[in-house]
Amino acid sequence: MTDKSVKKKAEIIPVQMTEESTFKFRCHKDVSCFTRCCRGIDIMLTPYDVIRMKKCLGMTSDDFLPMYTELRLLEKTDLPMPVMRLLDDEKKSCPFVRDSGCLIYEDRPTACRYYPLGVASLAQKPQEDESGFYFLLQEDICKGHEESTEWTVKKWREDQGVDLHDSINAGWTDIVVRKKSFPQDHKLSEASKQMYFMACYNLDSFRTFVFESTFLKRYNPFDPKLLERIKVDDIALLDFSTKWVTSTFFKRENPDPMFRPLAPQAG
């Protein structure tokens, strides 16, 4: 899904891969290109990326998003998504890159973890029997491809921790894939775009919306334990919010049982 190197598309040779496909690659501090891939690039952020990065930086999503991201519309979806705001220096550096490496390495975004793999699951929904659809980004600047360490796509995903990211982002991925399957002239209202963005990315605001507006009164009572959890747990809140977006945007006639609107009171 995420393409860390959108601006360098012309140099990329896409090679379709599956989980069992192999490639040779190793990135380490002694490569001559160390950190070059962290400059002049587009890094799209997933909802779980925002959760990890804001926590790592000790910020709320309300503060993190305007400071570190800018908005783009995701191709073929009309959905807004945050892209890392690069520094205004000569090389358009990622704000977290230093000569010694990535300042937030443990909490780096999904796209940085996948690299040099790209994921096409949002461009083309996998069939039931497919585990994914990947491609190798072979850019001239990246000397990691000259190393001899061999990986399968599956092993790389495990090593980079993307399995966890993908499973927590699954509800959001489903929203994007569904929206992508709509006719391209299907446009969302500005209010819907803002609601989608808040529910998927600005979880601290969404939490306030849930607990401090009339939101809870519009539905049958929620499980009190669930409400306690989403008050403090961003991952549980993301699961709740993506189910809500799916029910509101795509399944109005048959929403998730949690989000059946209260029947109007008689009299």
Ligand code: SF4
């Ligand atoms: S080897 Fe590739 S991924 Fe590693 S620093 Fe160099 S350009 Fe970046």
Ligand code: SF4
């Ligand atoms: S977040 Fe870290 S790994 Fe990703 S581009 Fe920025 S410095 Fe590089």
